[in-house]
Amino acid sequence: MITLMVNGAPRELAPRSTVAGLLRSLGIDPRLVVVEHNRAILRDRETYSMHALRDGDSIEIVHFVGGG
Amino acid sequence: MGIAIDTSLDISPLVIGGREFRSRLMVGTGKYASNSEMIRAIEASGAEVVTVAVRRVDLSRANDEGILHHLDPEQFFLLANTAGCYNAEDAIRYARLGRAAGFNEWVKLEVIGDTETLLPDTAGLLEATRVLASEGFKVLAYTNDDLITALRLEDAGAAAVMPLASPIGSGLGMLNPYAIRTIKSRLGVPVIVDAGVGTASDACIVMEQGVDGILMNTGIAAASDPVRMATAMRQAVEAGRLAYLAGRMPRRETAVPSSPLTGMIGE
Numbered sequence: 124m125i126t127l128m129v130n131g132a133p134r135e136l137a138p139r140s141t142v143a144g145l146l147r148s149l150g151i152d153p154r155l156v157v158v159e160h161n162r163a164i165l166r167d168r169e170t171y172s173m174h175a176l177r178d179g180d181s182i183e184i185v186h187f188v189g190g191g
Numbered sequence: 192m193g194i195a196i197d198t199s200l201d202i203s204p205l206v207i208g209g210r211e212f213r214s215r216l217m218v219g220t221g222k223y224a225s226n227s228e229m230i231r232a233i234e235a236s237g238a239e240v241v242t243v244a245v246r247r248v249d250l251s252r253a254n255d256e257g258i259l260h261h262l263d264p265e266q267f268f269l270l271a272n273t274a275g276c277y278n279a280e281d282a283i284r285y286a287r288l289g290r291a292a293g294f295n296e297w298v299k300l301e302v303i304g305d306t307e308t309l310l311p312d313t314a315g316l317l318e319a320t321r322v323l324a325s326e327g328f329k330v331l332a333y334t335n336d337d338l339i340t341a342l343r344l345e346d347a348g349a350a351a352v353m354p355l356a357s358p359i360g361s362g363l364g365m366l367n368p369y370a371i372r373t374i375k376s377r378l379g380v381p382v383i384v385d386a387g388v389g390t391a392s393d394a395c396i397v398m399e400q401g402v403d404g405i406l407m408n409t410g411i412a413a414a415s416d417p418v419r420m421a422t423a424m425r426q427a428v429e430a431g432r433l434a435y436l437a438g439r440m441p442r443r444e445t446a447v448p449s450s451p452l453t454g455m456i457g458e
Contacts, residue, residue: 130247155257157291164291185288186257190244190274191219191408
């Protein structure tokens with residue numbers, strides 16, 4: 124297993140996991156979120172299934188909420 | 192149905208960054224008791240520009256719904272903010288995340304300098320404005336009512352400058368009309384007053400200063416009846432704009448009769 128920081132908390136994933144797989148396992152619709160991988164924004168959702176995750180990586184998954 | 196106001200009398204539409212907006216009232220989406228009440232209030236406000244915040248998806252909650260479940264990006268112009276950012280680096284990061292959501296390249300830029308007053312860190316704000324403007328963002332910069340900062344923000348490439356009426360969420364109304372008028376008279380870019388409007392009369396008085404628009408959130412969301420207040424705010428913004436365009440009568444310290452002095456019976 125590999126361990127990543129996802130939204131500030133450690134999370135174990137299978138080796139060779141991808142961003143698409145992570146979102147699927149979390150039940151998140153990729154169209155409604157933005158993903159940042161090691162501080163770099165992944166701008167093209169089409170690449171999520173090819174975007175490999177490694178041990179120690181940091182992922183932020185954000186979306187729009189109410190605000191002023 | 193509300194009372195129809197003839198907005199055709201407002202001959203010049205609000206234009207920011209080359210884009211025309213039909214309403215001079217922009218509203219936030221925070222602090223509502225429910226999403227359905229938020230939507231009804233926004234619709235009653237007539238606002239086209241609607242602000243949203245960028246936050247982590249809560250992975251501990253199944254189905255942490257973002258606001259896009261309730262707010263149609265086709266119906267409203269979503270303006271991402273950088274609320275909660277206390278330095279330029281964080282604000283730039285949040286702005287880029289908001290842009291990556293894919294709706295537009297606009298940001299309501301906040302760089303806060305103090306947790307108690309939520310007043311802006313103007314040095315960080317200027318730095319972030321420069322960087323984001325150079326990346327093609329349309330930056331709407333939330334700032335204090337200081338003229339020099341407003342001028343520097345315009346120089347830094349801000350598409351609009353957003354001085355506060357009073358601190359965020361305070362509902363104190365406009366504390367310094369002179370400063371707001373001065374900023375408006377000196378800037379080429381639109382001036383949108385952001386924060387501090389507590390009730391309809393506050394909004395009307397702000398618009399009577401000649402500013403281009405108002406952004407508000409708590410003034411509507413924290414009212415006992417947000418939908419009714421949203422309607423009042425829409426009418427107040429329109430009334431204040433029309434009163435500004437109409438040009439108020441001069442103030443006098445003495446009375447001047449409105450009725451003829453001649454033709455009285457018994458003369």
